[in-house]
Each structure stands twice: as structure tokens, then as C-alpha cells.
Amino acid sequence: MSFTKVSSRVLNELARGLPADRTRRNEPLALHTYIKLGGPADFFTVVKSADELAGTVIDAEEAGVPWFILGGGSNILVGDLGFRGLVIKNEADKIATGRTEWYIPRNDGLVTVTAESGALLSQLASFAIDHGLAGLEPFMSVPGTVGGAIFNNSHFRPSQNEFIGNLVEEAEILFPRATLDDVSSMRSARNPRSLRRRLPVGEKTKVLSGSSSMISETPSSVRPVPFRVSRDWFRFSYDYSRLQEEKAVVLRVKFKLEKGDPEELRSKSLELLKQRNSYQPIGSLSCGCMWRNPKEAPAGKLIDETGLKGIRVGGMSVSQTHANFMVNDGTGKVGDVLELMARVKKRVKKYCGVELEPEIFMVGEFSHENMKT
Ligand SMILES: Cc1cc2nc3c(=O)[nH]c(=O)nc-3n(C[C@H](O)[C@H](O)[C@H](O)COP(=O)(O)OP(=O)(O)OC[C@H]3O[C@@H](n4cnc5c(N)ncnc54)[C@H](O)[C@@H]3O)c2cc1C
Structure with a gap:
């Protein structure tokens, strides 16, 4: 990971153009991810419309400030050192409400x-x-x-x-x-x-x-x-x-x-929701499925077969409900996730001969050496 220091003068100038009531400095990204992990963003702003999203991205790009679009934060692992630049939380959520052009x-x-x-x-x-x-x-x-x-x-x-x-x-x-x-x-x-x-x-x-x-x-x-x-x-x-x-x-x-x-x-959607609740650790702190399913077999099945369900590092463990999920008991650290991922990857490679690839997206800066998961 490259550690880029963004000039605070440039950042401050950019931040001056952002709405003060929706912009914060050093915002802990753990507050905005499903797994409740992640260090601070230099600046964090919330956008409320698609046009505002576009304008904010363009302003950051023109100022030379690195930016990241944060949606629900349900498929990312943010580094413990956070994000150098501007995180743009996308709350532009207009949907058609009638017979309009939408x-x-x-x-x-x-x-x-x-x-x-x-x-x-x-x-x-x-x-x-x-x-x-x-x-x-x-x-x-x-x-x-x-x-x-x-x-x-x-x-x-x-x-x-x-x-x-x-x-x-x-x-x-x-x-x-x-x-x-x-x-x-x-x-x-x-x-x-x-x-x-x-x-x-x-x-x-x-x-x-x-x-x-x-x-x-x-x-x-x-x-x-x-x-x-x-x-x-x-x-x-x-x-x-x-x-x-x-x-x-x-x-x-x-x-x-x-x-x-x-x-x-x-009723169809409720039925599907019931199905999901029966095999996913819904309600736990997680990033969803950690690994892409390789062509050989679903990643969860491979992890289960190698006996890794329930294995724990610090506050993180491989879910007992679905082995492709890792859950945070509330005390987990970013380093715990990385170490657990490294162990799972190594074991699946050794016993199944399959190279697992992360499904989640890594964002920002990590201080841990086992980042090469
Ligand atoms: C309990 C749980 C269950 C899940 N079940 C499923 C499932 O059944 N099926 C499934 O597919 N996934 C599942 N997921 C994963 C996740 O919900 C999806 O991948 C989801 O679509 C991610 O959306 P997000 O808004 O949270 O993205 P984020 O995690 O916020 O971002 C993910 C990536 O998308 C990029 N991004 C976000 N918005 C934009 C944008 N407007 N323009 C460009 N890039 C953008 C971000 O920059 C980032 O790189 C699950 C996750 C959890 C926690």
C-alpha cells in the first residue's frame, strides 16, 4: 500500500466548498461500515443528490485530492489507518414516485x-x-x-x-x-x-x-x-x-x-428473506461473503470442508452459520480480519488446491504486514 500524504492546505480548500453541516474531519469510517471497522477519513462528506455527487467528485479530482465513494459500506474492509483524502458518502436516493420522466x-x-x-x-x-x-x-x-x-x-x-x-x-x-x-x-x-x-x-x-x-x-x-x-x-x-x-x-x-x-x-420477497436468514449470519457485523466463489466449488463449502468454521483470531471468527462470512464480535480489529483471511486462504490452498480470491474490496491504508491476503 502506498502511503500518500495529502496536503492539508489543498484538503482545507476543497472542504471549504463542501456543505459544513454534512462534512467532517477525521471521521472514523468504522461508523459507516457494516463490519464496524476502519480508521479515519481525512475528510468525510455526505451528498444528497446525484448532481451533488458528480459535482463533489469533480471538485476533488480537479483539486488532486484522492476520493472514495462510500455506499452502504457492506462490501469493503477499510484499513486501520483510514483513508487519506475525501470519502464521499452517497445518500442520493431519489426514486420515481409516480408517472414522471423517472x-x-x-x-x-x-x-x-x-x-x-x-x-x-x-x-x-x-x-x-x-x-x-x-x-x-x-x-x-x-x-x-x-x-x-x-x-x-x-x-x-x-x-x-x-x-x-x-x-x-x-x-x-x-x-x-x-x-x-x-x-x-x-x-x-x-x-x-x-x-x-x-x-x-x-x-x-x-x-x-x-x-x-x-x-x-x-x-x-x-x-x-x-x-x-x-x-x-x-x-x-x-x-x-x-x-x-x-x-x-x-x-x-x-x-x-x-x-x-x-x-x-x-410474499415472494418475504419467503426469500426467510431463506436468507436461515443460512446467512444476518444481524452480525460482517462484510458479507469474504471470497469469490471459485469454479471448483462455493468458497463457503471449501472453507467448511477444511474444518475452519468457527476458527477465531482476536474478535473475528469464521461464521458458524455460513463459512464464507467472517463475523466481528464487537472487539475485532482490522489486523484480526487480515490474519484470519491469510489462515483461511493458506488452508484452502493446502487441502483443496484452490486459490481463494477476496470478494470484498480493500480501501485505504493498512498498517499490517499480512495485507497481501
Ligand atoms: C450481511 C450481508 C449480506 C450480504 N448478502 C449479499 C448477497 O446476498 N448478494 C450480494 O451480491 N452481496 C451481498 N452482500 C455484499 C453487499 O451487500 C453488496 O456487495 C452490496 O451491493 C454493496 O453495496 P454497498 O453500497 O454497501 O457498497 P460499498 O461496500 O459501500 O462499496 C463497495 C464498492 O462499490 C463502490 N461504489 C459504491 N457506490 C458507487 C457508485 N455510485 N459509483 C461507483 N462505485 C461505487 C465503492 O467505491 C466500493 O469500491 C452482503 C453483505 C452483508 C454485510
Whole structure:
């Protein structure tokens, strides 16, 4: 891990432009992660709309301050030394509430619903069920935000093809780095097609109309604009979307859903919730599944077979309920997680010959040597 010191002058200047009542210095990230671990962020700010999210990312990028988008914090392990730069907590959670431009019934019988990326998946699923829209019921009980779900193509029962990516029609995303020069050239050339050719964003990318408020009138300070990308752009696969490789931020996502009966959808989602509660340590402090499922067998099964269920390091243990989860008894430390991960990985390699890969994302700075998990 590289230890980058961000100039406090630059940080303070950036922070002056952020809303004072929603911005804090040295905020412990343990307060914002499901596993309740993680050191402090130099600065922490909460955004309440997709446009504010875009503006904050652009400001940080232009100031040269490292930034990180925090959704529900349910799939990350933050280092004990925290994050040098700005953590942007995404609470942009607008979802269609009626027959507006956000909620469009179509001739093919499908209905599209658009959600800002900070909306909770449970909130979105509940909205869809209330409006008699089918498809999101399995995600009612998956923690986290729409943005986090798209980042990792969240799933419920992969064997039944229940991936969030399957429901996406298109999304609005921001490329805070790639577009700075390109947008300038577009403005001078006034030719969006030349921009499309130059951006590393795939064939179906469009410059969004109606977002002109984000383009400065002064050519020398032109700011990046959001782009609309189709589902194909994401290259969704198991635990993967292209966002993991591109420095891009999801602002809004348009889902296409079928019509259904609200009562039936509600009872289906409750049934799925019951199923989940029976085999996951719901209510415990965790990051969800720690490891991607290798092609040989589910990671939890391999860990279980090597006799590691219940093994403990400090305040962390491999869950007795589901061996792919590690749970914090409230006294766990980041170092305990890393050591436990190293032990599990080594044992599964030795007894099963399988190299486990973390599903969780490591964020920020870690002081521990066993970081190479
Ligand atoms: C008890 C428990 C059960 C779980 N069960 C499941 C399950 O059944 N299926 C499943 O798939 N997952 C499951 N998970 C994992 C987790 O819920 C999902 O991966 C979730 O989608 C993560 O969303 P988040 O908002 O919490 O993301 P975070 O953990 O906050 O962030 C994860 C990554 O996404 C990035 N990100 C977040 N928002 C954006 C954005 N707007 N634009 C760009 N990048 C962004 C972050 O920067 C980070 O790199 C579970 C987790 C827990 C704790």
C-alpha cells in the first residue's frame, strides 16, 4: 500500500466548498461500515443528490485530492489507518414516485424505474413491489446501495441467474478523469461524435442532453459531464462490472421491470428473506461473503470442508452459520480480519488446491504486514 500524504492546505480548500453541516474531519469510517471497522477519513462528506455527487467528485479530482465513494459500506474492509483524502458518502436516493420522466410505462409491457445510486437496494425493491413491478424481490434483503450493487453485480441465487445487472437498461455515469480534455475538445469542435470516438467508454455511450448545467461557460474550466451508457457497457459477470477497472461513478440507474401483483411480489420477497436468514449470519457485523466463489466449488463449502468454521483470531471468527462470512464480535480489529483471511486462504490452498480470491474490496491504508491476503 502506498502511503500518500495529502496536503492539508489543498484538503482545507476543497472542504471549504463542501456543505459544513454534512462534512467532517477525521471521521472514523468504522461508523459507516457494516463490519464496524476502519480508521479515519481525512475528510468525510455526505451528498444528497446525484448532481451533488458528480459535482463533489469533480471538485476533488480537479483539486488532486484522492476520493472514495462510500455506499452502504457492506462490501469493503477499510484499513486501520483510514483513508487519506475525501470519502464521499452517497445518500442520493431519489426514486420515481409516480408517472414522471423517472417512471415510464412502455409498449412492450415492461416499466422502467430510475433510481439515484445512493438509494438502498431494499428501498428500491420495496418501491417496485408497492408499484406492482417485478424483478427486484430477491434484492429486498441485500444490504447496500444501488451504486455498490452495480459495482459488484450483486446477486441473490446466482444459479437462478438472479443478478442485479440483468435488470439494468442503462445508467448515467461520470468519468471524472477521462473527460476533462475530451470535453474541451468537444466544446471547441461542437461535435459529440468525435468525443464519443475518443472516450474509453464503449460504442453505445452518449453525451447526456439536459446536463448542460454541469458544463462551465468558460472553456478553460470546462468540467466533465455525465454519460449515458447501456447495460452492455458494464460487461456484467459474476461479482464483476467494468466499474472495477474504470475510474467511473454511477449517478443514476434505469431498471427495466415486468408488471406483477404487489401482494404476490411481497410474499415472494418475504419467503426469500426467510431463506436468507436461515443460512446467512444476518444481524452480525460482517462484510458479507469474504471470497469469490471459485469454479471448483462455493468458497463457503471449501472453507467448511477444511474444518475452519468457527476458527477465531482476536474478535473475528469464521461464521458458524455460513463459512464464507467472517463475523466481528464487537472487539475485532482490522489486523484480526487480515490474519484470519491469510489462515483461511493458506488452508484452502493446502487441502483443496484452490486459490481463494477476496470478494470484498480493500480501501485505504493498512498498517499490517499480512495485507497481501
Ligand atoms: C450481511 C450481508 C449480506 C450480504 N448478502 C449479499 C448477497 O446476498 N448478494 C450480494 O451480491 N452481496 C451481498 N452482500 C455484499 C453487499 O451487500 C453488496 O456487495 C452490496 O451491493 C454493496 O453495496 P454497498 O453500497 O454497501 O457498497 P460499498 O461496500 O459501500 O462499496 C463497495 C464498492 O462499490 C463502490 N461504489 C459504491 N457506490 C458507487 C457508485 N455510485 N459509483 C461507483 N462505485 C461505487 C465503492 O467505491 C466500493 O469500491 C452482503 C453483505 C452483508 C454485510
